[in-house]
Amino acid sequence: MLAAHLAVVGLGLIGGSVARALRAAGVVGRISGYDPDPRQREDALAAGVIDTAHSSAAACVREADLVIVAVPVLRTVEALSAIRDALRPGTIVTDVGSTKQSVATDVEQVFGELPPWFVLGHPIAGTEKSGVSNSLADLFRKHRVILTPHRCQDAVALSTVRRLWEACGARVVEMAPAQHDLIFAATSHLPHVLAYSFVDMIGKLDDSAGIFPNAGGGFRDFTRIASSSPQMWHDIVRANAAAVSDLLTRQIADLQALQDMITSGRWDEMKATFERARAAREHYLTQIE
Known part of the structure; x- marks a missing residue:
């Protein structure tokens, strides 16, 4: 015992x-x-x-x-x-x-x-x-x-x-504690920030009342974690602010790059980004135990 x-x-x-x-x-x-x-x-x-x-x-x-x-x-x-x-x-x-x-x-x-x-x-x-x-x-x-x-x-x-x-x-x-905090800033803390931010953005659109009832499975999958406790995730992000902020800065830069690809019609680059991301996810999924 x-x-x-x-x-x-x-x-x-x-x-x-x-x-x-x-x-x-x-x-x-x-x-x-x-x-x-x-x-x-x-x-x-x-x-x-x-x-x-x-x-x-x-x-x-x-x-x-x-x-x-x-x-x-x-x-x-x-x-x-x-x-x-x-x-x-x-x-x-x-x-x-x-x-x-x-x-x-x-x-x-x-x-x-x-x-x-x-x-x-x-x-x-x-x-x-x-x-x-x-x-x-x-x-x-x-x-x-x-x-x-x-x-x-x-x-x-x-x-x-x-x-x-x-x-x-x-x-x-x-x-080590520092390694832990960096890993989970990337795999858990930042994803929650992104999910909350995305749903908040959709909710503020003028036609949001028509968007949510017509959302499909992809929307539900991507936003599921935005149903988590706001207080708990406020606390977690605040406690790991430095690591989350650094990764969020990188994410914003990558999103800006995607927007530039779209506005300038660089579709091959956008597709290459999607393909690289898909390959990375498929590769790392095999390592999750």
């Missing part, structure tokens, strides 16, 4: 799904939970996602030997400050934040260092839905989880968190 008492701070889609997955795997005992939203606490308790609900984060983690902090990245300092004095010696703490350099900085701010028992993590799974009522026991199955060990990392803590995610059916890989 990984933990006799698991505490989950943040009972949203990810926090709820981790609790469900670990319970289903039989690797944890009692599960306590906290969320600042009473409705999430009530729903988690009623659905059997947790065994006990607490009205404070400190009470939730007080007797735990493994803590998962599953809060929006901009709430990390608040959450860690709330649990800091309630953690007992030997407790392992991990997070699920979509940015890792910002979380590492927040951990240092709260604890004065990067504690050996804190493991920085990020599950690469989710849906456009939110809340514990949408949590799934198999959300992480066959998905990657990134762990970013730091300079003070305790090997036992790292191994425990690795086994936690493997019990959820995930494939665990390790990389």
Whole structure:
């Protein structure tokens, strides 16, 4: 058993799904939970996602030997400050934040260092839905989880968190925090910015009322992630602003180049761009595990 008492701070889609997955795997005992939203606490308790609900984060983690902090990245300092004095010696703490350099900085701010028992993590799974009522026991199955060990990392803590995610059916890989943030700025954070921006642009057109009802599958596929939580993605982009901004600058330049091809009738160049992009996607799809 990984933990006799698991505490989950943040009972949203990810926090709820981790609790469900670990319970289903039989690797944890009692599960306590906290969320600042009473409705999430009530729903988690009623659905059997947790065994006990607490009205404070400190009470939730007080007797735990493994803590998962599953809060929006901009709430990390608040959450860690709330649990800091309630953690007992030997407790392992991990997070699920979509940015890792910002979380590492927040951990240092709260604890004065990067504690050996804190493991920085990020599950690469989710849906456009939110809340514990949408949590799934198999959300992480066959998905990657990134762990970013730091300079003070305790090997036992790292191994425990690795086994936690493997019990959820995930494939665990390790990389440096900076590498993580660059990769996910390109593959997740910027795509969300583009999807939100595109739908916002269409919504402001004079004939938008006629566009949306006639949209086909391509529109739905491209814009699906624009149904994700605006607050969550605001927080993620803000926490990884430098990497996202750099890539957005590059994207704007490439879009301007495409516009120039269209206005000047350089159709062969445009086709070559499309062909290059298609070939790159087909090539890299074979590398996704």
